[in-house]
Amino acid sequence: MNKTSILTDNASGSFAGYLYQFEQGLYSLLLLEDPKGYLSIENVDDVATHNQDGTVLFTLQAKHSISQNGSTFPDNGYGLWRTIEIWLDKISQGIFDEKTKFICATNKPIQKEALVVRIVNSNLDDAMSLIAEKKQSLLDKKQVNASQGESYKTADKILPIINRVLNSKGLFETLHSNLELRDEPNLKERILNKLLLSGNSLSELQKNNVYQALLGWIQEICLYKWRNGTIAVVKKEDLDQKYQSLINSPSIIKAIFRNKADIEVGNEEIEERKNELFVKQLQDIDHNGDVKRRLIKKAIEDYIRYEIEHTYIINQVGDFTKKDFDQFIGQCQEKWQDTFDTFITKELDDYSDEEMNSKAIDIYNYVMQKLEMNFQTDHSFNINNIYIKNGGFLKLSNIPEIGWHPNWEKLYKN
Template identity: 25%
Template sequence: MNTSTHYENKIFEGQKLIGFDYQFYYFVLLALQLKKDESIGYEDKDDVQLDKGDGSTILFQLKHSSQRKKNGEIINLSSLDDDLWHTLYNWAKQVKTKNNFLDKHSFVLVSNKNHNDNEFISLHNDFNNDNNLDKAKRKLSSILSSTNSKTILKKIEEVINLNDDKLSLFLKKIKIFLNKDDIVTEIKKSLYDNFHIREKFIDKFFNDLYAQLKIASFEAIKSEKKYILTKNEFTAIFDSCYHATVNKTRLPKRIFEEITPPANLEQLNFARQLIDIRAVMTDSQRKDKRLIRYCIEMLKADKYIKYWLKETAITSIDLKYYEEDCRATWNNIFDSVYREIENQLYIGVNIDKLEEEIIKNSIQVVDKVREVNLSMPDYNSTLGIEFNNGFFWLLSNELKIGWHYDWERMYKKQ
């Protein structure tokens, strides 16, 4: 592949990604407008669909272009634009092949392209004003005769060949919205105007809401499920973002039932790591009690995380950032404690000869980490030593962090 072709392919892939983002931004915008008994779907019946409380469905096609005219404006949606006719062709096929499809479906084409002398849009507007189907069909035939493209011809013919009743109702049920380029600004305006999110919170609220919805859609599509969001489901996500962004208070406390460590405690990854560096010793009753206490801290931290997520006190994004803070803190401690070990390894000392020194250092890492008291992002108060300790045990149990210098080789490959 030559450099020019590779560059063009990169641009094309980038434009496709922007197109997918454009679809999802519009999905978010429509989600903000959901009414009771309505639901919204993504990449199911169409790019986006809105299922109304009366049983009807609006199908949305989103078409984004990165092409610009010389003056910097987005290109126009031309009379023979493939975005236009491919969309109409797909809808017309469903109208033709599915019984009574028009009874319950209407159609919306949304694009960031501009409108300038588009013959289809003109005939569509005229028909909705005068109901003159013969005139509309003549104009469709005129558009058909103006192209030599077999692909476009096929798509226009699919529309023209609808019987008069279906074509008439089809044209009545189409809406076209052009020049819809800055959907993010529309979303933020809606958050401010309709949901009264204060301006200083808008950006973070939008980012949290978008991320929550995007994660939910990814998980659904990955599991080969439809991503359909009801009004109640959207409200729950919206509320979680609100509590986590605008209405942040001290995280709620809860008394859990007695937590009992599992019977296989010493086989858990976090316990194996501690036993191997002699931070706890299985032949010492005192040390065994310490391991039990550590395990209870870990299980309690896990219960709190699930509780806070369920109660929308935090979002999955909050948890992600908190984990990143914990891992960064652990990494700084780890690097600091093991600096001398690394120097010795650098000059050629065999790691096996450094084992006893590594053991001493690994316990230092544990002790320093146990002093850490971080907070959840955007909460003023820290989470407390017990919770932080429990979360670090969780990370070590999931083999995301370790204590021994060579912990990844020792545990991850087993």
């Protein structure tokens, strides 16, 4: 089961917004040209970048929405006006100045008729006029509501901020002169372009590995510093070093399959597979009860993950085709046959039941734990993606085209 499937919409939105803040942080850090510059998160603002002397180069308020039709900086939205208020406060405190860029960042396109767009595209006087018009429309609406015995809480919340803007033209001029919008629905593509990973030299999965590794790296740094009561700061030169280590890492560049931890398998899915033939083959092997339960559970997980990743790679990633997986399954059958022929050296009638059971355990354990093979010619398996190799053998044993018990054809194939 997907993690987000058990979350409420509010919880999902909050979590997505939390991750989005780090994504904006990564992109912002990539925009820095000075290797001595740095990124801060939840310090002077949601996201900010600084020169090495601490001067704020730009400050960013990140608004994220998971709603298909959602908007993040609406004209009457408290988030927009609260953002402006925060920036005015920090301009007055000297934290931001006329060199600071102020960025409203969102994953949703902002319509050209939106107030914030018109403010950005207007000169100072026209922007002040637009804000004054917004004040009047709120007052008119508030008066209409009052005549009907209703309150207008939106106006009550944002009118004080609007009044402050209108009474602080000098402060607002500093903000307005450097106000920008970053409404990018697919920030990941921008990040990959900035990393020079937009070409065809790496597969989509490899690009995603680099992206996820950098995003996770920034999160880990920030969480560690927050837990220790320090400011979450990430240096540009550290990002550059981390990136170079990633693109030269065999685990990143040679990885074509997702880590098993990224593919969740729920208890319900495990239960649904317990009547499959590949499970029966394992159930029929005499084994210690606890060992057998763990062995079957792991086998079902590997089988499910193989099916999920097989579909994902073919339909979404596009780096490999069904033919590639069919060829891999063919290699698995050949490897199994070699293993089977190595362990079964006598005629089947010459083995006792106990010896056959022992051979079945040996064959299964060798294939699953010790047998080495690649996907195609140069993509090896590791502890995180071994489910692909093992899932291929389990799939064959479910047809069944292979088996573990020496008498598998008599027991299962017929």
